[in-house]
Amino acid sequence: MTLKKSVRNLLVVVAIVLTLxxxxxxxxxAREAQANAAYPAQGRIIDVDGVPVHVLxxxxxxxxxxxxGASGNLRDFTIDFADRLSDRYRVIMFDRPGLGWSGRPSDTKGAWNGAxxxxxxxxxLLQGAADAIGVxxxxxxxxxxxxxxxxxxxLNRPEETAALVMVSAVSNPWPGKLGWYYTVNGTSxxxxxxxxxxxxxxxQSAVNSSIESIFEPQPAPEGYATDVGAELTLRRATLRANTQQVNQLRPHIVDMSKRYADLTLPTEIVHGDADTIVPLEIHSDPLSRQLPAAALTILPGIxxxxxxxxxxxxxxAIDRAAARAGLR
Structure with a gap:
């Protein structure tokens, strides 16, 4: 093969790659623009040290x-759940950093970011937004x-937090590794x-399949993907934030778990015994013994x-936590 032909072939490959x-x-x-138009922010955007935080x-x-949780946004609570509580609580819902309509600090932004x-x-960051609205x-x-x-x-504000309610919550280190989706996409x-x-x-079939797996063994509510705005997670910056946060979570949990005994506030823990995503025996069962004032409710088959x-x-469980904290 002549040098001229090799260069020509290389240029063809480069052109194909660039086109792709x-x-x-x-x-x-284009998909992101459609998602943004279909699912606008429902609440206020509060600036916290230059980072926008969406609160409803x-x-x-x-x-x-x-x-x-992961891959979600505050819409997960607006489908029905918040309506059932707003008669007796001021319900405050946040998009976590990088998800929904909340931004990220400058040191964790960018396509090649790995942090x-x-x-x-x-x-x-959420506490900064909470302060702005008088929580x-x-x-x-x-x-x-x-x-x-x-x-x-x-842990940030033990004296200013009345109570905790942990629902299918990640709280303790887990064995093994995460799947390729997180270990690959969570890298720079x-x-x-x-x-x-x-x-x-x-x-869309992949989105629906993911949602069904999250709800198993129960079926996902009809129309859940639309109601929660699943397309918001399928944005480049959001997907990066989500996978990076999950991929790097475990060592932070290891460090945090060493301080759980210091949390003496009332805590209600609710966990289904059929949860295979965040297993009860790895997370909430030990957490119920690590927190001095924890009460565990196990939901059979959930x-x-x-x-x-x-x-x-x-x-x-929310009402019990509020009562134990003297708020009801």
Whole structure:
């Protein structure tokens, strides 16, 4: 092969790669624009040291903070759950950093970024927004990954947090490794090179399958993907934030768990014994012994989403926590 032909072939390959990159980025951008238009912010955007934090409030009464899990946003609580509480609480819902309509600190932004916000840092950012709207001595509920952030909230401000409600919450180190989705996309190169094609081409069937797996063994509510705005997670910056936070969570949990004994506030723990995503025996069972004032409620046959499929039990736990804290 002559040098001239080799150069020509190389140029053809470069042209094909560049074309593919342009198509992927264009399609990803188009899908993001559609998601942004379909699911605008429902509440206020509060500036916390230059970082936008999306917060939605409804109702009146003692303050109740709700913190969503991985791959989610505050819409997860607006489908029905918050409405059932707003007659007796001021319900305060946040988008966690990088998800929904909340931004990220400058040191964790960018396509090639490999860093993420710790649960303590996420809690501090949400607490800054809470301060701006006058939140005082709240009951703080965290679901799944949001449970780690709720624990971070209490560790940051143990004297200013009335009670905790942990729902299918991540709280303790787990054995083994996460799947490729997180270990690849949670890296700097994965976030830059693998995330855009996923955003550009992920079919709705994959989204629906993921949602069904999250709810198992219960079925997902009809229309859940639309109601929660699942397309908001399929944005490049959001997907990077989500996978980086999950991929880097375990060592932070190890460090935080050493301080659990210091948290003496009333804590209600609710967990289904059929949860295979955040298993009861790894997380909530030991947590119930690590926290001095914890009460564990086990839901037989319930999976990872009890605030949807067993909402009465979660609401009762919130009321118990508020009563134990002297708020009811």
């Amino acid at each position: 990159v342009v198509v992927i980025q264009w399609r990803a951008g 409030t409804q109702g009146s009464g003692p303050d109740l903070v709700l913190i969503h 993420s916000e710790t649960p303590l840092e996420q809690a501090a 005082e001595s709240p009951v703080v509920l965290g679901h799944s990954f949001g449970g780690a952030v709720a624990l971070g909230w209490a 190169w994965g976030g830059a090179l693998v995330v855009p094609p996923i955003v550009a081409f992920a079919p 999976g990872h989403m009890p605030h949807h499929v067993a909402a009465d039990a979660v609401i009762e």
